[in-house]
Amino acid sequence: MADRTKPWVVMPLYYYPLDEATWKPLYDAAASYPDVNFLVVVNPNSGPGTEPLPGKDYAREVPRLNAFPNVHAVGYVRVDYCRKPLADACAEIERYARWRRHPDAPPGLHVEGIYVDETPNHHSPSAARYLDHLRRLVKASDGLAGARSTVVHNPGTPPEGELASFGDPDLVCVCEEPYHLFQGDGLQRRLVDWAPEHERCVYQISGVPQGELAAAVQDLCRRGRYVFATDLVDDFYESFGPSWPGFVAAVSEAAPRG
Numbered sequence: 001m002a003d004r005t006k007p008w009v010v011m012p013l014y015y016y017p018l019d020e021a022t023w024k025p026l027y028d029a030a031a032s033y034p035d036v037n038f039l040v041v042v043n044p045n046s047g048p049g050t051e052p053l054p055g056k057d058y059a060r061e062v063p064r065l066n067a068f069p070n071v072h073a074v075g076y077v078r079v080d081y082c083r084k085p086l087a088d089a090c091a092e093i094e095r096y097a098r099w100r101r102h103p104d105a106p107p108g109l110h111v112e113g114i115y116v117d118e119t120p121n122h123h124s125p126s127a128a129r130y131l132d133h134l135r136r137l138v139k140a141s142d143g144l145a146g147a148r149s150t151v152v153h154n155p156g157t158p159p160e161g162e163l164a165s166f167g168d169p170d171l172v173c174v175c176e177e178p179y180h181l182f183q184g185d186g187l188q189r190r191l192v193d194w195a196p197e198h199e200r201c202v203y204q205i206s207g208v209p210q211g212e213l214a215a216a217v218q219d220l221c222r223r224g225r226y227v228f229a230t231d232l233v234d235d236f237y238e239s240f241g242p243s244w245p246g247f248v249a250a251v252s253e254a255a256p257r258g
Contacts, residue, residue, distance in 0.1 A: 063108025131167025
């Protein structure tokens with residue numbers, strides 16, 4: 001595993017692997033930058049799907065991801081701001097956890113944590129109980145990575161309060177916005193007031209002009225350790241786009257923080 005004090009590339013990989021070439025830009029980047037860690041969000045079907053194992057294409061490609069020591073794959077679960085029934089969210093987490101030990105699973109078919117999408121950014125006792133239950137389930141699941149499993153929350157905006165009151169995630173996406181909105185004064189004030197410590201912050205920014213990408217990535221890496229940025233304005237989680245090589249290069253050049 002690469003140096004964990006350096007910035008990480010985040011790739012929400014909602015891009016169906018139709019063939020062995022679909023995810024090749026990611027494989028090439030992981031191979032070309034062995035000193036950069038990649039947090040990759042795997043999303044077979046708005047979650048793990050309803051079957052015990054994902055389809056054959058995911059069963060083929062996820063082990064290829066996990067073959068890279070600098071790739072850390074996590075599974076996508078959408079909770080609709082804690083409106084999804086808790087039992088349904090738990091069932092999806094358990095389905096991911098069972099991949100590793102399923103008798104028909106190929107070696108390497110697993111994820112090592114959960115990316116919990118659409119978490120609330122305002123505290124409530126019921127949401128705190130909901131998210132804490134999910135975190136404890138993830139951390140107890142040997143089919144993921146047990147206590148070493150990564151729990152990511154994505155409210156898309158800074159949570160207003162202590163992260164412990166939001167289920168105490170390992171990482172939190174404090175900004176999932178187009179670049180022009182990210183630059184707005186109101187959002188910048190909220191990020192100053194509410195963003196958690198650097199090593200827990202995730203930024204996911206779309207629509208960055210290619211000519212501004214390198215500088216934008218340097219800025220994002222100073223703000224948070226986990227960064228996704230792209231020039232794409234549409235379908236930016238479903239393709240790599242022209243800016244992908246430059247984005248990864250910019251993350252690799254960002255200075256580490258202790």
